[in-house]
Amino acid sequence: MVKTAIVTGASRGIGREIAKRLATDGFSVVVNYSANAAQADEAIGEIQATGGNAIAVKANISKENEVEQLFEHTITMLGAIDVVVHSAGIMPLSPIIDNDVQLFDNTIATNLRGTFLVLAQAAKHITDGGRIIALSSSVIAKSFPSYGAYIASKAGVEGLVRVLANELRGRNVTVNAVAPGPIATELFLQGKTQEQIEQLSKLAPIERLGEPLDIARVVSFLAGPDGGWVNAQVLRANGGFA
Numbered sequence: 001m002v003k004t005a006i007v008t009g010a011s012r013g014i015g016r017e018i019a020k021r022l023a024t025d026g027f028s029v030v031v032n033y034s035a036n037a038a039q040a041d042e043a044i045g046e047i048q049a050t051g052g053n054a055i056a057v058k059a060n061i062s063k064e065n066e067v068e069q070l071f072e073h074t075i076t077m078l079g080a081i082d083v084v085v086h087s088a089g090i091m092p093l094s095p096i097i098d099n100d101v102q103l104f105d106n107t108i109a110t111n112l113r114g115t116f117l118v119l120a121q122a123a124k125h126i127t128d129g130g131r132i133i134a135l136s137s138s139v140i141a142k143s144f145p146s147y148g149a150y151i152a153s154k155a156g157v158e159g160l161v162r163v164l165a166n167e168l169r170g171r172n173v174t175v176n177a178v179a180p181g182p183i184a185t186e187l188f189l190q191g192k193t194q195e196q197i198e199q200l201s202k203l204a205p206i207e208r209l210g211e212p213l214d215i216a217r218v219v220s221f222l223a224g225p226d227g228g229w230v231n232a233q234v235l236r237a238n239g240g241f242a
């Protein structure tokens with residue numbers, strides 16, 4: 001039987017590349033997005049152009065009922081859920097001293113609450129032997145100024161992943177996080193000067209920005225037959241950034 005995967009935040013960036021890679025690996029893929037229907041359609045088009053099978057499902061992952069519907073709709077359309085990759089996320093930056101509570105709340109609602117909601121539905125619906133993978137970030141180790149809300153949210157993601165791995169004992173389900181370093185997507189590039197981008201891209205000993213495909217390959221490993229013995233881990237895929 002064809003295996004199925006949900007990829008949240010797959011209309012663009014890292015999530016899109018993960019969806020494309022999993023489709024190439026043979027999964028039927030749900031491309032989740034929150035706002036950008038046109039870009040989600042583009043992702044579906046790219047997958048279908050290479051012979052893959054994918055559908056787009058809109059759901060804001062910070063909303064409990066929308067996450068429930070995302071999973072229910074997937075089961076109705078595809079029959080089962082074998083892999084869940086939670087890539088949707090945001091990275092607004094502000095120094096703590098500015099006391100931007102709204103930015104903090106939005107970041108926590110999307111990145112941490114969203115992860116909690118997605119992991120809860122994944123735990124409930126995933127088939128035995130399935131794989132759950134959430135996106136964290138290697139920037140946790142850097143503690144850069146202005147990254148407070150984002151780093152707090154991703155530290156929470158890493159905690160949730162390890163707890164869920166223990167809760168799913170006996171079902172042969174693995175739960176891991178992938179923590180990229182800087183990747184050339186809108187989330188990273190937006191609001192940065194060329195100089196900042198060049199500086200950050202030189203921090204890793206490999207001396208380049210990551211590409212979405214660098215991360216899609218790691219997710220493909222964790223979701224595929226060779227990744228089954230990796231569980232409750234945070235895989236820092238970052239070219240040596242931290």
Ligand code: NDP
Pocket residue numbers: 008009010011012013014015032033034035036037039059060061062086087088089090091110114135136137138139179180181182183184185186187188
């Ligand atoms: P992008 O900004 O390129 O893409 C974000 C994706 O998430 C889009 O598909 C967007 O959908 C979706 N999304 C945003 N908010 C929601 C929401 N509330 N509900 C559902 N979907 C939502 O980000 P990246 O691809 O760069 O980031 C992907 C993940 O990787 C994030 O978790 C990020 O924190 C993490 N990461 C990224 C790094 C980087 O340097 N890029 C480094 C380390 C970690 P829509 O198009 O509809 O808005």
